[in-house]
Amino acid sequence: MPDVKTHFPGFLNRFSIRNPFYAHFLSGLPVSTSGQIPDIALGESPEYPLSIWLNPAFGDRLASGSPEAFQLLEHEAIHLLLGHFDRKPEYSNTRIYHLAADLVVNQYVSAVPAGAISINDFPTLHLEPHREIGYYYRRLESAWEAFLRRVAILGDRETLDHPFTHYFLSAYPAMDRHRFWPGPAALQAYIERRQMAAIGKLQDWLRNKTADALAGLPLPVRDSLEALQRGFNPDIRWKILFRQFAATSRRSTLRYTLRRPSKRYGTTPGLKLRRRRRLFVGVDVSGSVDDRLLAAFFREIHRLWKTGADIHILEFDRVIQQRYRYNGKAPETVTGRGNTDFTPVIEAAGGPNPPDALILFTDGLGAAPVVQPATPLLWIIARPRNSPVRVPSFPGRTITMEIP
Numbered sequence: 001m002p003d004v005k006t007h008f009p010g011f012l013n014r015f016s017i018r019n020p021f022y023a024h025f026l027s028g029l030p031v032s033t034s035g036q037i038p039d040i041a042l043g044e045s046p047e048y049p050l051s052i053w054l055n056p057a058f059g060d061r062l063a064s065g066s067p068e069a070f071q072l073l074e075h076e077a078i079h080l081l082l083g084h085f086d087r088k089p090e091y092s093n094t095r096i097y098h099l100a101a102d103l104v105v106n107q108y109v110s111a112v113p114a115g116a117i118s119i120n121d122f123p124t125l126h127l128e129p130h131r132e133i134g135y136y137y138r139r140l141e142s143a144w145e146a147f148l149r150r151v152a153i154l155g156d157r158e159t160l161d162h163p164f165t166h167y168f169l170s171a172y173p174a175m176d177r178h179r180f181w182p183g184p185a186a187l188q189a190y191i192e193r194r195q196m197a198a199i200g201k202l203q204d205w206l207r208n209k210t211a212d213a214l215a216g217l218p219l220p221v222r223d224s225l226e227a228l229q230r231g232f233n234p235d236i237r238w239k240i241l242f243r244q245f246a247a248t249s250r251r252s253t254l255r256y257t258l259r260r261p262s263k264r265y266g267t268t269p270g271l272k273l274r275r276r277r278r279l280f281v282g283v284d285v286s287g288s289v290d291d292r293l294l295a296a297f298f299r300e301i302h303r304l305w306k307t308g309a310d311i312h313i314l315e316f317d318r319v320i321q322q323r324y325r326y327n328g329k330a331p332e333t334v335t336g337r338g339n340t341d342f343t344p345v346i347e348a349a350g351g352p353n354p355p356d357a358l359i360l361f362t363d364g365l366g367a368a369p370v371v372q373p374a375t376p377l378l379w380i381i382a383r384p385r386n387s388p389v390r391v392p393s394f395p396g397r398t399i400t401m402e403i404p
Helices: 004-018 020-026 056-064 067-081 094-105 133-154 173-177 184-207 211-215 219-231 238-248 291-305 343-348
Strands: 031-033 040-043 051-054 251-257 270-276 278-284 310-316 320-325 357-362 377-384 397-403
Touching: 004 020, 004 031, 004 051, 004 056, 004 067, 020 067, 040 067, 051 056, 056 067, 067 094, 094 133, 094 173, 278 291, 278 343, 291 310, 291 357, 291 377, 291 397, 310 343, 320 343, 343 357
Parallel strands: 031 051, 278 310, 278 357, 357 377, 377 397
Antiparallel strands: 040 051, 251 270, 310 320
């Protein structure tokens, strides 16, 4: 029997050719095996908040590139993208919730696996196509309650002929496929851990895709993609991404210290690991940035400074107007108010003593820089809340900052 873990990387590569968008969310996930699932699934494992689960007997179909295997993985990826793992409290009936989730997803997979549930399986309910999970949950829940009342009146004989019997009372493979779905806490940990990488890869992917390619995605997936561009998940605030970027952009150095003996030799001086974060923070002071927006910029800069970062401010419009080390107090006034040019501030971060990272606070109203950043670069693009999302094609990573 082929080893399922050995064949999965090659299978995932072939899957990425067929479904590059969905593959972005699955690449890098750890792989676990269990005989409790029928084939392939996503779910929480003891070591990781989200893993790809494989049945050990599934290796043959992975090795052969079975079309069913591609369909099943696409099915699970759409569940993840549509947020079905985060079950809301009002969906109290587990079986009905999983049935409703599959009714949604099976309308959008490129090909439905054999035996998959369909809205056509419930002809008496007259289910509308392409509706959200809440719609299908409520319709199925009402039908289930009516079914139970009918059983109580007519007895067990009628249940054998009822169309709901198969899905509500019999074994349903999807229930086993969903058995390891993560809870809200594990899903939150997965999102926060992989947030920056996912957004960076998505933006690279989107820049190379035409409108026709995006139009080929299911409408609910495109809606989720818009939410992802606003911050990967509407429930995850952009500030988390900002602080994650700043926290990981740091250097480590070794220095001698008399306070810590060497662990190897027991003598002094010993070595101590010193971590530091020296950040250049560019603040757009052009004419399109008003005082309210500047105040919002410096509130976030102050929160970052309180984490221990060494912050050097570069106020700029078409040139760098002021440079200073931030000491916990925002300036009372700023100079500038001209047009915007991002090139000077990016060039300043590439000098002889470069920072660990460059963060730019701006409204994004300016031409793309003509130079490439020499250090990690994060753009904080401010926009009014509920306004259309327009992410400029700037080098580096981009986060939109909603302003009330």
